Amino acid sequence: MTKLSRKLNNALEITAGCTEPAAIAFCASFVGKYLDDIPQEILLRIDQRTYKNAFGAGIPRAGDKRGSEWALLFGFVMACPEKRLSIFSGLEKDAITRAQALHDRDILKVELVETETLLIAVSARGATNHVEARIEGGHTKVTAVTLNNRTIDIAEEKEKEAAAASLPYEDAIYEALNWPELIEECYKDQTLQTTVRQGIAYNMAAALHGQKYVKSGHGADSLVMGAIYSRMNGDPIPIMSCAGSGNKGLTCMVPVVCYSRDLDLGEELEIKGVLVAVLLTSLITSRFGEVSSVCGAQYAAGAGVIGGILYLKNKLELFDGAYNNFISAIGGGFCDGAKGSCSMRGNVAVSTALTAINHAENGFLVSGRDGFLGTTFHETLDHLTQYNPLIAKFERETIDILRNK
Incomplete structure (x- = not known):
């Protein structure tokens, strides 16, 4: 594969629904996967452009539930980062019900960050554990996943990221x-x-x-x-x-x-x-x-x-x-x-x-x-x-x- 063909291949990815909500859900799914605890608080730190793009975008199968907050909650309860930007293709009634229960607890806060690059950082804290996942510079560029401040090895994601390195x-x-x-x-x-x-x-x-x-x-x-x-x-x-x-x-x-x-x-x-x-x-x-x-x-x-x-x-x-x-x-x-x-x-x-x-x-x-x-x-x-x-x-x-x- 030539450098250019690899670059063009990396530019193409299947997505379900708008890309920004899918990227937020993708990030949150790592947190949902590794937080073996009932969340007591969830924080989304996000750049202004990504928040803006996700604000009014519909989410497949979610009815009138739109935007960054719902995208995060759906990704968190589905906990399937392997689906990447196609994560909403698996959104079912049970996940919507569980996301609604989290939403009703009012434990999610959103902080807008002024930055020149794409940033999605989702963290959740339970009674004993704390998990954070970060995406920076691109919708699927996972830069860190930590459990209680210890780095989780996500070799498969790092391999994909290396293959998609900017040329x-x-x-x-x-x-x-x-x-x-x-x-x-x-x-x-x-x-x-x-x-x-x-x-x-x-x-x-x-x-x-x-x-x-x-x-x-x-x-x-x-x-x-x-x-x-x-x-x-x-x-x-x-x-x-x-x-x-x-x-x-x-x-x-x-x-x-x-x-x-x-x-x-x-x-x-x-x-x-x-x-x-x-x-x-x-x-x-x-x-x-x-x-x-x-x-x-x-x-x-x-x-x-x-x-x-x-x-x-x-x-x-x-x-x-x-x-x-x-x-x-x-x-x-x-x-x-x-x-x-x-x-x-x-x-x-x-x-x-x-x-x-x-x-x-x-x-x-x-x-x-x-x-x-x-x-x-x-x-x-x-x-x-x-x-x-x-x-x-x-x-x-x-x-x-x-x-x-």
Whole structure:
């Protein structure tokens, strides 16, 4: 497996429900597994972005029980960290009843932490024991599990973490004309090929499922919109996430697959087109973080749509211009949490991506001298990242609004 194919494979993971609640439940499940005691107090320390994203997100099979607190309680009582981000696929009535009993005892406290990286730390104290689990820097990056301040050996999780270690993107990967050769190499990796094939099946099934919510059309933008809405609504459907987000996975994959199938291009080209979309989504996410202040479905996955479709059209020389067309239209979209209205963000990302491609094909390209744009994709992306500290200030206001609802 090449470094790039390993990186793309690590970017893809099956999740049930919104990623942030699943990550909180995953962390809490370690605490529930190792606390051989009745909890007397539970504390969740969490970064503001993750709390924001989990706040309004539905949890599969949980009805109106949403957000960080319920996600933690469900993970704690289920105590099955081996399920990772698919933990809610096993949420049953008994677990909901036990979580409700803990909730009624009012022993859970939440502390928001100001940090630049993702942080989920769950600790629980019983009469004799104290357990803490920490996830830092990524939704499944378990950095510590302790019982009475002694480290618990979680060799399997450490092995997964080592396999998923961050591998920096080389400058050549920002050049669209290099992608066909890179994708040919990645396509040879059977593990990655199988993962992408599975992701296409899951995400297209979710798109069909979501049609019951969107009656306005059956184009790729409406399919993505319905799939995201059903996921945020807590419908029990598996999703192949990309770069730490199910919404990114849906947004970057579904339109590329739709384009391929409309033209009957065949499975091989379909998978390669999706690989380009995954590459772009992961590359851009690496510049903003898995949980960011900007909308990843737009900033990252929307660009993935452009790359994947232009690859299938054999017109990658248009990518830099089409990307500038796209980002000049949607740039500035800050993230106010994961919730049903993310469906509109996905819809806009896809429709704007398709429009940007169409304009580029017909000779309309906005100037790299305009605003924050650069003359190349890499340069424009560098300029965008300069706004990160400023857009992050929106987070505090968003959290105040959410907590006062």
